[in-house]
Amino acid sequence: MHYVALVKGGSDGTNQETAVEIQELAPFQYRITLDGKEHHVDARALRTDSLSLRVGDEIYDIESEEDPSGAGQNLLVRGELVTVEVVDVRTLHLRKAASTHSSGKGPREVRSPMPGKVVAVLAKDGDTVTEGQGLLVIEAMKMENELKSPKAGIVKKLAIQQGAVVEGNAVLCVVE
């Protein structure tokens, strides 16, 4: 089976692309080729999303979880956190085609980064805002966090009121 592995590159958002081929040789035994380099892997599931991996003679206990923001799988490898998304080649092509269409300066959603309470609404619907201007303040765990406008534009669909409780990842307004 062929895949593409995307290793997420952190804050600048660059992904490292690697062509992958996986072949099941026997139960739990795989031959995995990463950009032409072959690895012999013995993989055993421990609990949900946790693996014991033997690569050559090296043993790795790997904890993993789905990234909450959908960036792929977060894997803890000997204390280092790696985020990897594994997609098939067709999905990657479709995604690239789609992103060239929407790379313009379209409307941007402002989402709640965490569940919490809206303690201040700093902008009104229809306001013209600059990039980085504060729009709302959300409080959770005794910490206040100001949500800033992702771009210069006009605030739309801002219906949330001070005191409202919002879920994580909820759309709070749109800046066009």
Added chain:
Amino acid sequence: VSPAVKKITRVLIANRGEIAVRIARTLREMGITPIAVYSEVDRTAPHVRACELAVELGPAPANESYLVIDKILAAAKQTGADAIHPGYGFLSENAGFAEAVTRAGLTFIGPSADAMRVMGSKTGARRAVTAAKVPVVPGTPPMASVEEARSEAKKLGYPVMIKASSGGGGKGMRLVASEAELESAYRGARSEAKSAFGDDTVYLEKAILEPKHIEIQIFGGPDGKAVWLGERECSMQRRHQKVIEETPSPAIDEATRAAMGAVAVRAAEAVAYTGAGTCEFLFDPASKNFYFLEMNTRLQVEHPVTELCCGTDLVEAQVRVARGEPLPWRQEQIVRRGHAIEARLYAEDPSRNFMPSPGDIVDLVLPQGPGVRVDCGVASGFTVPRFYDPMIAKIAVWAEDRERARKKLLRALAETAVKGITTNGAFLRTLLAAPSFADGTYHTGSIVELMAAGSAPTSEHASVVGMLAAVVQQYRKDLEKSRQAAQGGARGGRSSAWRSIGRGGW
């Protein structure tokens, strides 16, 4: 046991999270019944499960549950408690609470309300210790307005620090570099102080740049005499919130240590302090001067490192002193050995400006092995509420020397995994591995400097192994999907082993 000693058989713990679990453990060891209180969202929290009795206080917000004195006293009455342990945070430094507990005929496990009132207010503490000739950082009384703050700041000279009078734990605190930043910092500090302590009084202090934060653990006995149990260095801080603590401090020599200890004991005895307390100092490594910052009239978050090096149980000592027994140790009996370091695991995302990340803990793997101590307030299957402090666990280690302890903590953190929510676990490892931590020269501004330098990129090796694991997972998922498609979606129900072996029942 002398007849003067008070009876303590049932203790209500007016707190939640890891500290409530930690207190419950010692109480059980002493044969005392631990009683929990909890808010609506904490019914299945570990601290409730760690106790033998539990009373619901009310809705999730702390000011409707953990901060409501009447509800806590009612819970104590309902469960027949004879004493209350306040933990840290919440009502632990509220003199009115200590008084109300005593008035209700119960024992408050902590200092007297009078000592709390003097030492608990930062301005009061400054007055008291200055009288006892303890050096302090230049500062002001409480500020009445932003205008007053502006003119006082000018007199002190920038940079200045704005602090909450009833503060602690870095809440309601702001560093102000210039007059331009003063107004927003003043407002921010006040609103944070209001929501954290219910009191928005703030004052100003001259800021000392690149200082170290070193504190002395003291313990006062019923006779008004106090001892000290070494220091803790807590200079790894972010926004005045401690992240890593250790003892002994790599920055001070034996003479400075002894001088600080003597000053701390003097400060404690000046108010006839009883029980566990901490004198915080700012230490200037260049001049070797130290300045009294404040006294915390409670058990500190970071007390485990002191327990590890002194071989003591501070909660047990608190209970014994509250019963009226003499201190368990004379000064010369306190022997510190080896080195201990603690790291605080927070439910927050370092890559997104340390945004809190409450939510469901799907799975939790905690470190084990020689020299590792874990104080944890969450569990697998528990939802970390968005209403309280984001600290979920403390990982502490003890070893014969500092470098061994540092490596042990790195090892322990590599074993730790919290799934479902984001934590600062990887960030803690970055801090411990930083050259300034390894050589002990780190100061209270080090975290900001380290963050500006950027986090180390993921190693090539970890990326490769991560990819291998992720590919296997995806492959198995896809295989399972096609298998199910082939079966036309008809899934054979898996039978549970519990059902076949658990028939007998109770």
